[in-house]
Amino acid sequence: xxxxxxxxxxxxxxxxxxxxxxxxxxxxxxxxxxxxxxxxxxxxxxxxxxxxxxxxxxxxxxxxxxxxxxxxxxxxxxxxxxxxxxxxxxxxxxxxxxxxxxxxxxxxxxxxxxxxxxxxxxxxxxxx
Amino acid sequence: xxxxxxxxxxxxxxxxxxxxxxxxxxxxxxxxxxxxxxxxxxxxxxxxxxxxxxxxxxxxxxxxxxxxxxxxxxxxxxxxxxxxxxxxxxxxxxxxxxxxxxxxxxxxxxxxxxxxxxxxxxxxxxxxxxxxxxx
Numbered sequence: 001x002x003x004x005x006x007x008x009x010x011x012x013x014x015x016x017x018x019x020x021x022x023x024x025x026x027x028x029x030x031x032x033x034x035x036x037x038x039x040x041x042x043x044x045x046x047x048x049x050x051x052x053x054x055x056x057x058x059x060x061x062x063x064x065x066x067x068x069x070x071x072x073x074x075x076x077x078x079x080x081x082x083x084x085x086x087x088x089x090x091x092x093x094x095x096x097x098x099x100x101x102x103x104x105x106x107x108x109x110x111x112x113x114x115x116x117x118x119x120x121x122x123x124x125x126x127x128x
Numbered sequence: 129x130x131x132x133x134x135x136x137x138x139x140x141x142x143x144x145x146x147x148x149x150x151x152x153x154x155x156x157x158x159x160x161x162x163x164x165x166x167x168x169x170x171x172x173x174x175x176x177x178x179x180x181x182x183x184x185x186x187x188x189x190x191x192x193x194x195x196x197x198x199x200x201x202x203x204x205x206x207x208x209x210x211x212x213x214x215x216x217x218x219x220x221x222x223x224x225x226x227x228x229x230x231x232x233x234x235x236x237x238x239x240x241x242x243x244x245x246x247x248x249x250x251x252x253x254x255x256x257x258x259x260x261x262x263x
Contacts, residue, residue: 009138013145020149024156031160035167086203117203118164121171 011105018102019110022066022095027114029059030091033072034118042083042124049074056091065100066093069111076115084122090115143238150235151243158228159247161204165214165226166251169199172224173253185255186221195224195253204228211242223252 033056040048056072072091079087092113097106170187172195177184187195199216206212211231219225227248234243 009141016145016149020152023153027153027156027160031164035164088203115205116160116164117205119168119171119198119202123171123173123175
């Protein structure tokens, strides 16, 4: 009786730690993507989204247990790409417990989501 | 007696791990928000002062569109305005400091129901070169 309880606690604690770290990494990737989005020219959503998705994908690659679901979505309201406007980005990823021995105790791969908003400089020029 | 003691020990461990993980995630979030707030405030360059003779390199100080207002205008995800707040203050004339606090509700309130996480970040405006170039 005692041993299974101890094992369950051990795996549970490890799982909670891995989950928290995965969420932190996803959160960082989404905030960096939002910050990167607003460095693009004003009124240039195509480049801005490209900057955001490049940053998101490259940041997420550092955590091998996170599998991106598509890429970061920066079309959520408010999505004002003019100078001084506010954009909102949202990113999702699958936390792959199945890649680790923790799959014994956590037999599913949860999807986690994070969201961030950033403001473009009021003096950002449009593409020349 | 041993079983009861161990039950309390395990319950405390579960609370400790759950609460610590929650605080770690929330701290990461307020840290990122403080960075974004400072960055947003630091974009509010005082252009009129920049083109004055002699040029003054500073952020906008005037209400209601000062760098501090701009810094405090960022969207904070999660919580409510009473528990999740951002306060900005000028740091000299060309930098702004953002402080984000969040009174986090702990998932397993064994020791205390809430805990406060706080992060402070400073952003300095970028003026390009040190010489004013005509528009």
